[in-house]
Structures are given as structure tokens and as C-alpha cells.
Amino acid sequence: MAQEVQSRPPEEVLIPAGLKGLRLLLWRIRRSEELRWVRVALLRLLFGVVMVAAWEGVSGRLIDQKIISSPGALLEAFIDLAGPENPDGTLWTHFAYTMENTFWGYLAGALLGILFGFMLAEAEVIAQVIEPFIMAFNGVPRIAYAPLFISWFGIERQPKIILVLTIVFFLCFVSTFSGIRSVPQELVNVARILGGRKVDILRKVVLPAASPWIFNGLKISIPFGMVGAIVGEYIIADRGLGYLLQRYNNEYFTTGIILVIFILMLFVVAVNQALNWAEGRMLRWRPTGQTGQEAATPN
Amino acid sequence: MSALLSIRGLGKRFLSRGTIVRAMENVSLDVQEGEFVTIVGPSGCGKSTLLNILVGLYPPSGGEIRFEGKPIRGLNPEIGYVTQQDNLLPWRTLRKNVLLPIEFRGGDGGGAEERVRALIRKVGLAGFDNHYPHELSGGMRQRANIIRTLAYNPRVILMDEPFGPLDAQTRLTLQNQLLDLWSEERKTIIFITHDLTEAITLADRVVVMTGRPGTIKSVTPIAIPRPRDVYHIHHSEAYREVYDKLWEELRAEVARIM
Numbered sequence: 001m002a003q004e005v006q007s008r009p010p011e012e013v014l015i016p017a018g019l020k021g022l023r024l025l026l027w028r029i030r031r032s033e034e035l036r037w038v039r040v041a042l043l044r045l046l047f048g049v050v051m052v053a054a055w056e057g058v059s060g061r062l063i064d065q066k067i068i069s070s071p072g073a074l075l076e077a078f079i080d081l082a083g084p085e086n087p088d089g090t091l092w093t094h095f096a097y098t099m100e101n102t103f104w105g106y107l108a109g110a111l112l113g114i115l116f117g118f119m120l121a122e123a124e125v126i127a128q129v130i131e132p133f134i135m136a137f138n139g140v141p142r143i144a145y146a147p148l149f150i151s152w153f154g155i156e157r158q159p160k161i162i163l164v165l166t167i168v169f170f171l172c173f174v175s176t177f178s179g180i181r182s183v184p185q186e187l188v189n190v191a192r193i194l195g196g197r198k199v200d201i202l203r204k205v206v207l208p209a210a211s212p213w214i215f216n217g218l219k220i221s222i223p224f225g226m227v228g229a230i231v232g233e234y235i236i237a238d239r240g241l242g243y244l245l246q247r248y249n250n251e252y253f254t255t256g257i258i259l260v261i262f263i264l265m266l267f268v269v270a271v272n273q274a275l276n277w278a279e280g281r282m283l284r285w286r287p288t289g290q291t292g293q294e295a296a297t298p299n
Numbered sequence: 300m301s302a303l304l305s306i307r308g309l310g311k312r313f314l315s316r317g318t319i320v321r322a323m324e325n326v327s328l329d330v331q332e333g334e335f336v337t338i339v340g341p342s343g344c345g346k347s348t349l350l351n352i353l354v355g356l357y358p359p360s361g362g363e364i365r366f367e368g369k370p371i372r373g374l375n376p377e378i379g380y381v382t383q384q385d386n387l388l389p390w391r392t393l394r395k396n397v398l399l400p401i402e403f404r405g406g407d408g409g410g411a412e413e414r415v416r417a418l419i420r421k422v423g424l425a426g427f428d429n430h431y432p433h434e435l436s437g438g439m440r441q442r443a444n445i446i447r448t449l450a451y452n453p454r455v456i457l458m459d460e461p462f463g464p465l466d467a468q469t470r471l472t473l474q475n476q477l478l479d480l481w482s483e484e485r486k487t488i489i490f491i492t493h494d495l496t497e498a499i500t501l502a503d504r505v506v507v508m509t510g511r512p513g514t515i516k517s518v519t520p521i522a523i524p525r526p527r528d529v530y531h532i533h534h535s536e537a538y539r540e541v542y543d544k545l546w547e548e549l550r551a552e553v554a555r556i557m
Contacts, residue, residue, distance in 0.1 A: 186386050187386055187388065190380070190382065193379070193380045194400035194448075195403040204402070205388065208388070283390075286433070
């Protein structure tokens with residue numbers, strides 16, 4: 001309901017041109033509940049600008065620019081590295097490499113995770129038997145498996161994709177499994193009494209009831225999956241954002257490191273926004289306030 | 300005339316913390332086609348257990364149930380169940396919720412859609428067809444719950460305190476609507492309630508159950524002529540007489556378990 005109010009276009013108002021008009025507009029933005037989002041957006045922008053300005057001001061004066069770089073240096077490096085005449089590929093080829101690996105690992109991991117979540121949630125005994133094994137495998141930081149994956153799958157794409165896959169698999173598996181387990185038994189009983197067969201109930205009751213959990217799993221998997229791809233590249237690779245991080249680290253190229261971090265940040269924020277939007281649409285039936293929880297960020 | 304639903308010597312024992320709890324014992328009752336039977340009894344007397352067994356959610360520990368003379372086990376498509384919680388699917392609109400049992404049956408062309416629309420109109424929910432349950436009041440949700448069961452036309456409908464969570468005024472309105480629906484559709488209804496007035500207002504016969512282990516204490520025919528006025532029934536002499544008699548029986552049971 002609240003969303004409806006927000007997205008309604010502001011009332012048609014006549015704003016006179018010139019300074020007087022500007023003041024009137026600012027006053028409206030400050031006071032009107034309808035224009036709340038404008039207020040928030042403007043304040044956000046202001047916050048961002050102040051942060052960048054402070055960074056630029058401090059850099060080279062209070063703190064050595066080699067340590068914290070500066071927005072100006074960042075922009076320069078971006079123009080340089082994104083340019084076409086770079087010897088070992090532009091920023092974009094590295095970005096694309098990481099994202100492709102993330103994408104394939106994510107796709108396979110999510111599909112397998114959801115499938116296994118469903119199967120095990122329906123198979124009580126098997127779930128109980130293998131639960132400690134799954135927890136043991138999942139409890140170890142994934143980076144510990146990286147050397148194994150490299151020796152098994154080589155130094156090309158495969159170990160990176162597999163690393164992403166294992167991370168995404170478990171997140172999706174656990175969220176699907178607990179989502180299905182938390183479907184109220186009364187709903188299932190009612191559906192049985194109303195004449196639903198097992199497949200119908202799975203499709204029309206269990207799957208939708210578990211969908212918020214599944215969605216959450218898919219959401220938190222994105223940043224964590226990217227961690228997998230980048231860690232894989234960080235260990236051994238000749239391409240990718242993880243490789244760039246590792247190389248810039250060796251070269252003490254702080255600006256480059258921060259640049260890569262910024263690219264990752266922008267990407268995660270964009271994907272999260274897109275997912276929140278999709279979730280809001282798909283889960284329109286939920287009371288407002290329950291949709292669009294923030295996804296967890298990688299550690 | 301043989302009964303539509305015939306219950307013989309039904310009992311249920313549960314194992315709880317290592318001891319056997321006798322929830323219900325030796326319940327026998329014949330329900331005729333088109334009859335409205337209400338059941339009252341102290342809390343924990345196994346009323347809900349009885350309905351759960353009748354609908355086939357779990358088997359009895361003893362006794363048998365016959366539907367049209369044939370013993371039944373498990374779920375029976377001819378027996379519908381309206382639960383105390385509305386149990387609507389939150390991701391489906393009101394109309395889609397009411398259509399659910401029809402979808403489960405593979406639909407039947409345009410007829411079902413029309414019937415559902417008529418039912419929605421009849422209980423005053425027209426215009427709310429495309430609302431999600433969280434956008435409806437408790438009374439509206441419970442009405443949707445009831446017509447969802449009516450939508451697929453089961454011959455027997457079990458109701459477990461369907462108006463329990465509602466406020467007094469909404470309750471009366473829904474009792475009134477239920478009586479209207481029942482007199483049109485002539486379903487066989489077994490209705491559990493805590494509320495003695497509600498039990499008398501609705502019923503052809505009121506069944507009083509004893510405290511645990513629940514068994515049938517008395518069955519009282521209600522001679523008040525229909526159609527009944529749910530808002531003024533308590534003014535009638537016949538009502539007061541039967542109320543006093545049933546309350547005495549019930550009070551003894553409530554006192555026994557306190």
C-alpha cells in the first residue's frame with residue numbers, strides 16, 4: 001500500500017521560473033510526503049558528494065596518496081585502464097571474465113541447490129543421514145578447497161566456476177530446504193482435503209510458500225558467488241578482476257585496487273536493485289514491509 | 300431412511316510423553332442428508348479430533364465411519380472441511396483461492412467460474428475478487444474459506460469453530476449468511492462451536508460432548524422453526540428453554556474438568 005502512495009506522481013503544480021520558483025520547489029521537497037523519495041535521493045547524493053570531496057581533500061595532505069589514492073587518481077586510472085590500447089586486455093575483458101565464471105557457477109549452483117533442497121526436504125530419513133556431512137563440508141571456508149579444485153580442474157575457468165558453484169549450491173540448498181520445511185502443515189492439509197494430488201500441492205502450495213526463502217537464497221548467493229570467482233582468480237589466473245587485484249597488490253598500485261573494488265560495488269548494488277524489483281513484483285502478495293530485505297554482503 | 304454419515308463407536312488414543320491419552324471414546328452418531336448438526340463441549344473434549352478423523356486426516360483408534368452405508372478410510376472427496384483458521388493461500392487472490400479446489404479437479408469449463416462468482420457475490424465479497432488475503436478483514440477471509448469449500452460441492456461439510464476468531468457482530472452476520480447458504484444448497488453440515496447460542500441458532504440437532512475422554516452426552520433436536528432470525532432468536536421462549544437445558548448439561552461437564 002505504502003508503495004502505491006510513493007509511486008503516485010506528485011500533484012501537478014505550477015512552479016514559477018527563476019529564483020522564486022527554485023525556492024518554492026525546495027520548500028515543497030522539504031515538506032511534502034509525496035516527494036519523500038526526492039528528499040532521500042537528494043540527501044543521498046549530497047552524502048556521496050561530501051564523502052568524495054572529503055576523500056579528495058584529505059588525500060595527499062593528511063594521508064599519503066599512495067595509501068588511500070584519491071577520486072581524481074581513480075578517474076584517471078579508470079580512463080587509462082578502460083581504454084582500448086591496454087596491453088593485457090581492458091578492464092572490461094577482466095570484468096567479463098569474472099562475470100562469466102560467476103554466471104555459470106551461479107546458474108549451475110542455484111539449479112542444483114534448489115533441486116536438492118526440494119528432494120531432501122521430501123526425504124526425511126536421507127536428510128537426517130547426510131545432514132552432518134553437508135554441514136561439515138559447508139562449514140569449512142571455501143578457500144580451503146581452492147587448491148584441491150585447482151589440482152583437479154586445472155588453472156583455467158573450471159576451478160573458478162566450481163568454486164562459485166559450491167558456494168551458491170549450499171546457500172540455495174539450505175534456503176530451499178528450510179523454506180520447504182517451514183511451509184505450514186495446515187496449508188498442505190487443507191490442499192489435500194480440497195482434492196490436491198501430491199504434484200498439485202507441490203506446485204500450487206509448497207513452491208509458492210517456499211518462494212520467499214528461495215528468493216532470499218538466490219539473492220545472498222550473488223555477492224558470495226562473486227567472492228568465489230575472485231578468490232579463484234586471486235590464487236591463480238591470468239585474467240579477471242581477482243587477477244587484477246592480486247597483480248595490483250604486488251605492484252603497490254592502490255588506485256587500481258580501489259578501482260576494482262568500486263567496480264564490484266557498483267555491480268552488486270545494481271544487481272541487488274534489479275533483484276529487489278523482481279522480488280517485489282513476484283511476491284506482490286506479501287504484506288508490505290516484508291519484501292525487499294537487504295541481501296547480505298560478502299565478508 | 301438410512302443415514303448419510305454413520306459414526307459407530309469411534310475412539311482415538313494418542314501417545315503423549317509416554318502416556319496414553321484417551322481423547323475420544325465410543326462416539327456414535329447418525330447424520331441425515333441435509334441435516335445441520337452442531338457439537339458443543341468443554342475445551343479439549345476431542346471435538347476437533349472427531350472432525351479430523353471424519354475428514355480422514357488421521358485414522359481412528361477404533362470404530363468405523365460409513366458414508367452412504369459404505370465404510371470410508373482416508374480422505375473423501377464428498378467431505379469438505381472448513382477450519383478455524385482460514386488457511387487461504389496468501390499468494391492467491393480471493394477468487395483464485397476459491398477456485399483452488401476446482402483447479403485441483405481439473406476445472407469443468409465455464410460452469411465452475413460462474414458458480415464461484417455467484418458465491419462471492421452471495422456472501423457480499425463482490426469487488427474484492429482480486430484482493431490478496433492480507434488485504435481482507437478476518438470476517439471476509441473466513442467467508443472466502445467457507446465458499447472455497449462450497450465451490451466444489453462436497454455433500455458433507457465439517458466446520459471447526461469457523462467463527463471463533465471473529466468479533467460478535469461479524470459472527471452474527473456470518474451465521475445469517477451461513478443459514479442462507481445452507482437453506483439454498485441443503486448441504487449436510489457438522490459444526491463445532493464453543494458458543495451455545497450459535498449452536499442452537501444454527502442446528503437441527505445439538506450434540507453435547509463430555510470432557511476428556513470425549514463422548515456424546517446428549518443429542519437435542521431444536522424445534523425452533525426456520526427461517527430463524529439470528530439477531531432476535533434469544534427473545535423466543537423455545538430458545539430460552541432449550542438454552543437452559545443445554546447449559547445445565549454443559550456446565551456439569553465444564554465443572555468436571557476444572
